[in-house]
Amino acid sequence: MAQAITTSAFHALKGTYKGVVKISLMLAATYLVAQGLSSFLPAADYRSLFGFSNRTAVWVIAELHLMFAAFVLGVPIFAFITEIVGVATKEKRYDELAREFTKLLAMAYTLTAVLGCVLLVLFIVLYPKLTGYLSGLFKPTWLLYIVLIFGEVIVAYFYWYSWDLLQGAAKKWHLVLGLLVNLWGTALLFVADIWVTFMMSPAGIDDANNLVSLWDAINNHTWMPINIHRLLANVAFGGAIVAAYAAVRFLNAKTDEEKARFDWMGYVGSFIAIAAFIPLPFAGYWLGREIYQFSEQMGVSMMGGSFAWLWILQAMLIGGLFLASNFYLWLGMGRIPGAERYTKFQIGMMIVLTIGFIVWATPRSIIASGAEMSAMGGSHHPFLGLFGVMAAKNTAVNLMILTTFFSFMLYRRGNRIPVVAWATAGKAVQALVIAAAAVVVVGYGVYSYFVPSITRIGFSVYQVSAVLAAMALFVAIDIPLLKGASVIGAIRWGQIPARAQYALFFLAVSFTWLMGLMGYIRSGIRQYWHIYGRVMDESANAYTMSHGHATIIVSCIVVIFFLLVSVVFWLAARNDPPPGPRPAGGGDGGSAADAASMPLAAASLGRPGGSGAGGRAA
Amino acid sequence: MKATIAKIFLFMLAVVSLYAYVGQLVPQFEEHPPQKKVITTETPKEELVASGQEILRGKGGCLVCHKDQERGNERGPDLRQAAGKAATRKPGTAAEAYLIESLVTPDAFLVEGYPKMMPPSMKPPANLSMAEVKAVVAYLQSLGGAEVTVKVEAADVAAEKKSSGPVHRGKALMAEQGCVGCHKVEGEGGEIGPELTKVAERHEPAKIAQKIADPTLWTAEGFQTGLMPPRPDMPEGDRQEIAAYLAGLSGKSYSPTGTASPWSHEGVRLGAVIAVFNIVMLLVLGWARAREKSTLSPGPSPIEGEGRNTAGAAS
Numbered sequence: 001m002a003q004a005i006t007t008s009a010f011h012a013l014k015g016t017y018k019g020v021v022k023i024s025l026m027l028a029a030t031y032l033v034a035q036g037l038s039s040f041l042p043a044a045d046y047r048s049l050f051g052f053s054n055r056t057a058v059w060v061i062a063e064l065h066l067m068f069a070a071f072v073l074g075v076p077i078f079a080f081i082t083e084i085v086g087v088a089t090k091e092k093r094y095d096e097l098a099r100e101f102t103k104l105l106a107m108a109y110t111l112t113a114v115l116g117c118v119l120l121v122l123f124i125v126l127y128p129k130l131t132g133y134l135s136g137l138f139k140p141t142w143l144l145y146i147v148l149i150f151g152e153v154i155v156a157y158f159y160w161y162s163w164d165l166l167q168g169a170a171k172k173w174h175l176v177l178g179l180l181v182n183l184w185g186t187a188l189l190f191v192a193d194i195w196v197t198f199m200m201s202p203a204g205i206d207d208a209n210n211l212v213s214l215w216d217a218i219n220n221h222t223w224m225p226i227n228i229h230r231l232l233a234n235v236a237f238g239g240a241i242v243a244a245y246a247a248v249r250f251l252n253a254k255t256d257e258e259k260a261r262f263d264w265m266g267y268v269g270s271f272i273a274i275a276a277f278i279p280l281p282f283a284g285y286w287l288g289r290e291i292y293q294f295s296e297q298m299g300v301s302m303m304g305g306s307f308a309w310l311w312i313l314q315a316m317l318i319g320g321l322f323l324a325s326n327f328y329l330w331l332g333m334g335r336i337p338g339a340e341r342y343t344k345f346q347i348g349m350m351i352v353l354t355i356g357f358i359v360w361a362t363p364r365s366i367i368a369s370g371a372e373m374s375a376m377g378g379s380h381h382p383f384l385g386l387f388g389v390m391a392a393k394n395t396a397v398n399l400m401i402l403t404t405f406f407s408f409m410l411y412r413r414g415n416r417i418p419v420v421a422w423a424t425a426g427k428a429v430q431a432l433v434i435a436a437a438a439v440v441v442v443g444y445g446v447y448s449y450f451v452p453s454i455t456r457i458g459f460s461v462y463q464v465s466a467v468l469a470a471m472a473l474f475v476a477i478d479i480p481l482l483k484g485a486s487v488i489g490a491i492r493w494g495q496i497p498a499r500a501q502y503a504l505f506f507l508a509v510s511f512t513w514l515m516g517l518m519g520y521i522r523s524g525i526r527q528y529w530h531i532y533g534r535v536m537d538e539s540a541n542a543y544t545m546s547h548g549h550a551t552i553i554v555s556c557i558v559v560i561f562f563l564l565v566s567v568v569f570w571l572a573a574r575n576d577p578p579p580g581p582r583p584a585g586g587g588d589g590g591s592a593a594d595a596a597s598m599p600l601a602a603a604s605l606g607r608p609g610g611s612g613a614g615g616r617a618a
Numbered sequence: 619m620k621a622t623i624a625k626i627f628l629f630m631l632a633v634v635s636l637y638a639y640v641g642q643l644v645p646q647f648e649e650h651p652p653q654k655k656v657i658t659t660e661t662p663k664e665e666l667v668a669s670g671q672e673i674l675r676g677k678g679g680c681l682v683c684h685k686d687q688e689r690g691n692e693r694g695p696d697l698r699q700a701a702g703k704a705a706t707r708k709p710g711t712a713a714e715a716y717l718i719e720s721l722v723t724p725d726a727f728l729v730e731g732y733p734k735m736m737p738p739s740m741k742p743p744a745n746l747s748m749a750e751v752k753a754v755v756a757y758l759q760s761l762g763g764a765e766v767t768v769k770v771e772a773a774d775v776a777a778e779k780k781s782s783g784p785v786h787r788g789k790a791l792m793a794e795q796g797c798v799g800c801h802k803v804e805g806e807g808g809e810i811g812p813e814l815t816k817v818a819e820r821h822e823p824a825k826i827a828q829k830i831a832d833p834t835l836w837t838a839e840g841f842q843t844g845l846m847p848p849r850p851d852m853p854e855g856d857r858q859e860i861a862a863y864l865a866g867l868s869g870k871s872y873s874p875t876g877t878a879s880p881w882s883h884e885g886v887r888l889g890a891v892i893a894v895f896n897i898v899m900l901l902v903l904g905w906a907r908a909r910e911k912s913t914l915s916p917g918p919s920p921i922e923g924e925g926r927n928t929a930g931a932a933s
Contacts, residue, residue, distance in 0.1 A: 009906060009909075009910075010903075010906045010907055010909070010910040013902065013903050013906045014903060014906075016899075017899050017900070017903050020895070020896060020899055021896060024892050024893075024895075024896050027888075027889075027892065028889060028892075031885045031889060035885070132787070132859070133787075136787045136790075139884075143884075143888070146888065150892075150895070210789075248622075248623075248626060251622045251625075251626065252619050252622050252623075295737060295743065296683075296735040296736070296737060297679050297682055297683075297737050297743060297744075298743070300682045300683060300693065301679070301682055304682070304691070304693075305682050306647070306649050309644035309645060310644075312644060313637070313640055313641060313644070316637075316640060317637065363644075452693075452732075452733045452735075455733070502629060505626060505629060505630065506629075506633060509630050509633045509634060510633065510637075513633075513634060513637050527649065527651075528650075528651035528652075529743065532742070532743055533741075533742020533743035533745065534742055536651070537651070542650075542651045543648050543649060543650040543651065544648060544649040544650075545648055546646040546647060546648050547641055547644050547645070547646060548641050548642040548644075548646050550641070551637065551638050551640075551641025551642070552638055552641070554637075554638075554641075555634045555635070555637065555638040555641075558634050559630070559631070559634055562630055
């Protein structure tokens with residue numbers, strides 16, 4: 001036993017050390033390449049990359065780095081939550097699921113770090129003047145970032161390599177490691193956001209751009225809103241990518257057991273993605289509000305100026321996400337005995353989602369010929385124009401969120417019937433709560449038409465609060481309501497149509513494209529400024545490109561990302577154990593949990609003290 | 619398996635292409651940064667009006683909220699009526715003064731029904747000079763069909779901002795490197811060497827950067843040759859930064875072109891710290907290996923091979 005523990009500890013340390021060496025070598029290579037190129041290339045404020053646009057080069061690499069960073073920050077949050085659930089419920093399948101996610105991380109970390117190093121070289125070489133200025137301002141945060149990178153690498157690698165070592169009574173220490181991975185990761189995110197948000201909403205510098213207060217520069221208007229927005233988005237993104245991974249594995253599954261396992265994994269992934277996705281628009285409102293507070297002009301440029309048309313695209317994406325999420329839940333209800341009771345609600349929910357989608361995607365100005373515009377009396381349609389403003393769009397999205405939440409609650413209740421004495425009253429209160437939130441949302445939506453934009457944007461807070469409060473109250477009632485509920489039948493994991501898996505894949509692609517688009521908008525609203533209002537972009541690429549051009553670049557980034565992610569998935573799947581003997585009863589509907597925990601059980605067989613599922617990981 | 623992967627890949631391409639296609643359907647336009655306008659006291663009125671229109675529609679960003687023709691935004695007042703109503707807007711303030719005030723300190727008086735939302739035009743992001751503000755006023759006056767009365771004064775032109783680029787680290791570097799111990803800059807520093815505030819008027823900034831490394835390039839009149847220590851050890855980027863700072867003091871626009879990255883010094887120091895850290899970790903690993911060996915039984919470990927697999931798989 002002691003021998004096994006010592007060996008596991010050695011291998012955990014060895015694995016961690018590999019991570020440290022890897023990151024050290026990457027940093028050294030970055031330094032040497034950056035220094036070498038800086039000395040070799042002719043002096044300039046801006047340089048191009050072998051004739052390729054410096055802006056596009058930085059954009060593509062930065063976005064890919066951001067996507068992988070979101071993945072490697074989102075997945076540990078996901079894994080940690082799942083691991084806690086596993087400890088709390090004592091169901092090994094959760095531990096196995098968390099382990100499966102974490103397995104994807106090592107390769108993803110390496111790719112993220114490589115992309116980060118390339119990005120740093122590009123900044124130093126292609127934008128030496130701006131990088132020099134920012135480095136001077138934020139030197140302490142750069143050093144902190146490097147310390148955090150090493151901390152993250154050490155903790156994350158140790159978290160992975162010590163999975164077998166810290167089982168049983170030592171599991172709590174593994175959970176502590178999981179917590180540390182997430183704390184370090186979040187700290188990394190927050191530090192990286194400093195530079196990006198300073199460029200958007202600079203603070204802490206005087207009229208001559210000299211640093212006055214480092215803390216003010218860090219704690220600028222958009223720093224905390226973007227921190228929160230990205231944190232939530234990372235969880236949603238991580239969940240969506242994991243669900244896509246499960247979908248691919250489901251579609252390639254050869255046995256019912258495999259299908260059950262990956263169906264369940266896809267469900268958990270999509271659940272966490274949707275759960276994090278629902279509050280995301282609220283964080284977006286906060287960010288929008290802070291942008292307006294910082295600069296009304298920047299806010300108006302973003303929402304009503306040259307970038308306004310991209311919000312139509314965003315509406316289409318988010319509308320698609322809502323529809324796909326609900327579609328997946330409704331298809332999933334097909335494998336829940338008793339859920340057919342709620343099929344009748346689907347038509348109503350579909351109508352709300354569709355109308356919401358249409359309203360949200362209605363442009364303020366209509367693309368029309370001169371004759372059409374004179375017939376309309378301007379570029380705004382006399383009737384449809386009313387739906388093109390934020391008053392209508394905020395209302396639509398809040399109702400869509402409420403509907404999706406309701407859909408999920410029905411899914412959750414699918415095979416259960418409350419048995420508590422106050423069940424009828426409880427359900428009535430829940431219905432009232434949802435209705436009241438809808439009334440508040442619609443009420444403020446209508447009132448918004450009669451107030452100026454600066455007041456109107458404040459109303460979104462009330463709408464959001466009403467929806468959040470309704471959701472919280474609904475869940476607070478739901479938990480005791482379903483306590484001891486009678487179960488109609490077990491969920492038949494694996495018995496879901498293949499198109500549901502395509503819905504999961506659609507979610508992942510749309511999330512990724514949405515991230516690319518929003519990243520472009522966030523960065524693009526600085527227009528011809530490197531640092532808004534302070535440091536002008538004097539390069540040939542200072543112009544704001546056409547939307548068509550931008551969306552093609554975003555699409556290319558998304559395709560590259562999925563190709564790279566496929567490599568990560570392929571490497572992870574390649575290391576799967578060969579199919580071994582499995583306990584009976586896997587695919588019969590009620591034993592999916594057993595099916596999911598089988599590989600772990602199989603791997604644990606014959607291990608001294610159950611200490612090593614290491615073979616499983618391999 | 620391959621067919622499923624191909625289907626998934628095609629599905630992904632179809633979704634991405636759909637989004638890219640919708641991106642082509644929305645209006646397509648490029649927005650270019652405003653061109654720099656040269657406005658002097660001699661600029662003819664017609665040209666001043668044209669410059670004002672260009673600033674209002676471009677650099678000033680006024681049309682984000684206002685309109686100066688039939689179509690446009692209505693978040694702020696209609697600019698076609700601005701000059702006509704200016705005389706009666708604020709009691710005791712003449713039309714031209716009111717228009718200038720409404721641009722420079724817009725919150726000083728708000729037109730009824732409009733919130734406090736306009737950014738001062740001489741602050742970022744518009745960052746107009748007074749000459750540019752007056753050009754906008756000239757355009758506003760012309761819009762209302764009134765006589766263009768506004769005049770650009772010499773002081774308005776002199777106050778025009780020279781550069782919007784990043785502030786250079788030159789000032790801080792001169793203090794850090796001890797230059798101000800001997801040289802006076804902006805009224806502060808020693809008098810052993812020549813005063814450097816306007817040195818860039820006499821020498822090209824690039825030459826100043828070279829002179830720091832090699833002081834024998836020239837010696838200012840009245841000062842002893844060989845007194846200044848050569849500083850070839852100072853990073854090229856730092857020398858360029860100092861030159862850029864001194865150039866700015868003489869009103870010249872010069873960019874530090876930095877032939878070395880900003881971390882040339884710190885990078886080496888940081889690398890040393892990281893190397894030490896790696897060695898420490900290696901020692902810890904060696905210690906763990908020794909412990910493992912000491913606890914190993916004579917026979918082969920039943921899980922050694924698996925451990926190797928684990929490490930290999932995840933790495």
